[in-house]
Amino acid sequence: MEVRWTILLLIIGCAIVTFIPRVLPLMLLSQMELPKWVIRWLKNVPVAVMAALLAQELLLSEGQFSISANILKLLAAIPAFAIALLTKSLLGTVMAGVIFMMVFRFIF
Structure with a gap:
C-alpha cells in the first residue's frame, strides 16, 4: 500500500x-500556583457547559424557543435529572434518559 x-x-x-x-x-x-478564586471558578465550568448544551437541546427547535415542540424531551429529562441528583452516576442518568424517552415515544 x-x-x-x-x-x-x-x-x-x-x-x-x-x-x-x-x-x-x-x-x-x-x-x-493558581489563586483560590480561579480554582473555584474553574470547578463551575463543566456544569455551565453541560447546562448550556442541555438548554439548547431541550428548549430550542429549529433555532426558535419552543417548549411544545420539545415536550417529550423535557418529560424524559425530569426523571433523568432526578436520577442524576440521587445517584451521581453518568451511566445511570444516560440510561434513564434513553429509557424514558423510548417509553414516552412509544406511548405518545
Whole structure:
C-alpha cells in the first residue's frame, strides 16, 4: 500500500494541532500556583457547559424557543435529572434518559 506524502503530512499536522492545545496549557499551568478564586471558578465550568448544551437541546427547535415542540424531551429529562441528583452516576442518568424517552415515544 502506498502512502502519499501529502496525506502523511496532513495526518501529522492534525496530530500536532490537536496535541498543542491540550498539552501546552497543562505544561504552563502545572508550573504556576493558581489563586483560590480561579480554582473555584474553574470547578463551575463543566456544569455551565453541560447546562448550556442541555438548554439548547431541550428548549430550542429549529433555532426558535419552543417548549411544545420539545415536550417529550423535557418529560424524559425530569426523571433523568432526578436520577442524576440521587445517584451521581453518568451511566445511570444516560440510561434513564434513553429509557424514558423510548417509553414516552412509544406511548405518545
